[in-house]
Amino acid sequence: MAVYVVAACSVTAALSAQSRLESRVPAPVLAAVGPTIDSARAAGLPTGPLEDKVLEGVTKQADAGRIAAAVRRLAGELAAAREAFGDRATTRELVAGAGGLRAGLTRGDLVRLRAARPGQNTALALEVATDLITQGVPSDTATRVVLKVLGAGASDADLEQLRMAVERDIAGGVPAAVAASVRARVLSGSPATTIPITPRPQN
Amino acid sequence: MLAGDVDAYGIIVDRYHGRFARFATRMLGSREDAEEALQDALIRAYRALGAYQHRERFAAWFYRILVNRCRSVLAQRQRRRAVEEPTADQDSPTSDAGFVGREQATWLLSRLPADQREVFLLRYVEDLSYADIAAITGVGESALKMRVKRGLEQLRQLLRQGNDG
Amino acid sequence: MADDLPPELEAFVTGLRTTPSANAALRERVLASARGLGVPRRSRLPVPRSLLIGLAAVLAVLVLRRHPEGRDPARPVPFVLMAPKAGRVSIVGDFNDWDQAATPLQRAGEHTWWVVVNLPPGRYRYSFVLDGTHWVADPAAPRAADNDFGAESSVVTILGKGS
Numbered sequence: 001m002a003v004y005v006v007a008a009c010s011v012t013a014a015l016s017a018q019s020r021l022e023s024r025v026p027a028p029v030l031a032a033v034g035p036t037i038d039s040a041r042a043a044g045l046p047t048g049p050l051e052d053k054v055l056e057g058v059t060k061q062a063d064a065g066r067i068a069a070a071v072r073r074l075a076g077e078l079a080a081a082r083e084a085f086g087d088r089a090t091t092r093e094l095v096a097g098a099g100g101l102r103a104g105l106t107r108g109d110l111v112r113l114r115a116a117r118p119g120q121n122t123a124l125a126l127e128v129a130t131d132l133i134t135q136g137v138p139s140d141t142a143t144r145v146v147l148k149v150l151g152a153g154a155s156d157a158d159l160e161q162l163r164m165a166v167e168r169d170i171a172g173g174v175p176a177a178v179a180a181s182v183r184a185r186v187l188s189g190s191p192a193t194t195i196p197i198t199p200r201p202q203n
Numbered sequence: 204m205l206a207g208d209v210d211a212y213g214i215i216v217d218r219y220h221g222r223f224a225r226f227a228t229r230m231l232g233s234r235e236d237a238e239e240a241l242q243d244a245l246i247r248a249y250r251a252l253g254a255y256q257h258r259e260r261f262a263a264w265f266y267r268i269l270v271n272r273c274r275s276v277l278a279q280r281q282r283r284r285a286v287e288e289p290t291a292d293q294d295s296p297t298s299d300a301g302f303v304g305r306e307q308a309t310w311l312l313s314r315l316p317a318d319q320r321e322v323f324l325l326r327y328v329e330d331l332s333y334a335d336i337a338a339i340t341g342v343g344e345s346a347l348k349m350r351v352k353r354g355l356e357q358l359r360q361l362l363r364q365g366n367d368g
Numbered sequence: 369m370a371d372d373l374p375p376e377l378e379a380f381v382t383g384l385r386t387t388p389s390a391n392a393a394l395r396e397r398v399l400a401s402a403r404g405l406g407v408p409r410r411s412r413l414p415v416p417r418s419l420l421i422g423l424a425a426v427l428a429v430l431v432l433r434r435h436p437e438g439r440d441p442a443r444p445v446p447f448v449l450m451a452p453k454a455g456r457v458s459i460v461g462d463f464n465d466w467d468q469a470a471t472p473l474q475r476a477g478e479h480t481w482w483v484v485v486n487l488p489p490g491r492y493r494y495s496f497v498l499d500g501t502h503w504v505a506d507p508a509a510p511r512a513a514d515n516d517f518g519a520e521s522s523v524v525t526i527l528g529k530g531s
Contacts, residue, residue: 020251020465022247022251022267022268022271023248023251023264023268024342024465024467025266025339026267026341027270027271027274027340027341028341028342029341030271052462052465052466052493053516055465055466055467056460056466056493056516056517056521058466058502059460059467059468059497060517060518060519062516062518063519064341066516066517067413067517069516070514070517072515073516074514076467090300092490092491095491096491099513099514100511100513102513102514103513104448106424108499123491124525124527126522127525130513131510131523133513134512134513135510135511156527156528157527160525160527163510195465206446209399209402209403212399212402215396216395216398216399217390217415220390220391220394221387222387222393223392224387224391225384225385225386225387225388226390231385234388238391242394242397245398246398246401246402249401249402250466256474267373298423301460308380308383311380312384324384327373328381328384328385329437355374358377358380359374359376359377362376362377362380363376
């Protein structure tokens with residue numbers, strides 16, 4: 001019975017996915033993306049993100065070929081993330097890994113970031129690294145910065161604070177790499193540098 | 204209507220069954236195949252109700268699901284190497300001039316390629332606008348109108364041959 | 369009109385418009401399936417009966433799972449956009465199937481549009497749509513790494529409880 005329950009879950013998931021798309025997606029697009037989604041499902045990859053990509057493409061009025069190409073690309077990135085993380089990775093981790101690869105993280109970066117938080121969900125760390133890159137921080141700097149704060153025992157809230165602080169600094173004109181490095185230093189508890197204050201001349 | 208409200212869905216099934224069954228039967232030329240496609244589509248639509256956001260009329264939303272199911276049935280037929288035309292397809296059933304009986308109607312429709320038959324039925328039997336049909340089928344309006352034009356020409360020619368023969 | 373029905377086809381189409389009689393058995397099969405009883409449907413697919421029974425057993429308890437981390441309660445998340453020239457604005461994203469009609473924004477004053485969306489913890493890609501045609505990423509949020517369709521999107525991350 002357990003085998004049937006697992007099989008039934010897969011069939012139900014497949015039917016649910018089909019229903020979710022069939023009510024919104026024109027038939028030519030369904031035909032174009034169906035094989036990729038079926039293959040991803042058969043390979044044990046999450047199909048929710050692929051369906052989201054299809055719906056995004058339909059809403060943005062992309063043609064079937066372009067949507068299919070986007071879905072294939074994402075499926076490949078999810079597979080690469082799973083290859084880096086192993087079979088126990090959660091869907092969110094896989095999606096975060098795929099996003100990181102798209103932004104410019106390497107497979108090695110993914111492995112290092114995951115290893116820096118053993119036994120914990122590393123999705124947020126990957127997402128923060130990705131967001132730093134999309135804001136202009138070089139990918140190697142982003143990886144180094146996130147690893148630094150993780151090494152200092154950063155919580156999810158700390159990681160989110162890092163991202164927001166770097167974003168504010170960049171908006172204020174600080175070069176992206178500098179902003180990331182400085183904020184990481186502060187958050188990881190590196191000793192502060194005291195800047196001597198020159199007294200104002202009195203007249 | 205909540206996705207879990209089966210009784211409410213039963214009311215919807217009753218209300219729309221006639222027109223959906225009509226489309227499926229005319230499209231597939233077989234009551235048995237039409238019932239299978241319709242049943243499948245109704246079950247899928249029930250599961251997808253959570254995704255139905257009242258963005259469009261329920262009928263148009265459901266037609267899209269039904270059109271896809273009919274296309275799947277036709278594709279399955281092709282794979283089983285079954286012919287689309289009814290077995291008695293060599294000759295058109297005889298008819299009095301001006302009267303088109305059910306057998307003849309089925310035969311005439313079967314003569315149309317599936318893509319022309321589909322838009323012909325949605326336009327003239329189901330009375331849908333080209334905008335709705337475009338949203339249902341994923342085909343642009345100008346392509347749809349071309350299919351209609353060709354379909355009408357073919358049907359007129361077939362009717363003329365049937366009445367002359 | 370170019371596609372008016374030719375007179376010689378009118379009788380033909382009239383005949384096609386008759387609707388088949390209601391099929392009570394089909395109706396019951398559909399509703400039974402909806403209730404999760406798994407009544408086997410007539411099908412040419414070689415689906416084992418035992419699999420159908422197993423499917424029926426779990427149907428009642430399975431839900432669509434788009435956000436596996438969604439066991440934490442959803443939080444109200446505000447989205448705000450300055451768009452003084454827009455006639456209507458909506459937000460589309462992973463949380464509403466990218467559906468333009470699902471989540472319209474309201475106007476606040478002359479220039480500002482806003483909406484609050486309840487989101488479980490997770491990460492979501494999204495975009496604003498102005499007047500149904502103009503796509504705008506959120507200037508106040510990070511960009512999504514992917515831009516597959518020529519219109520940039522943004523990302524929002526909702527932390528879980530205990531973060």
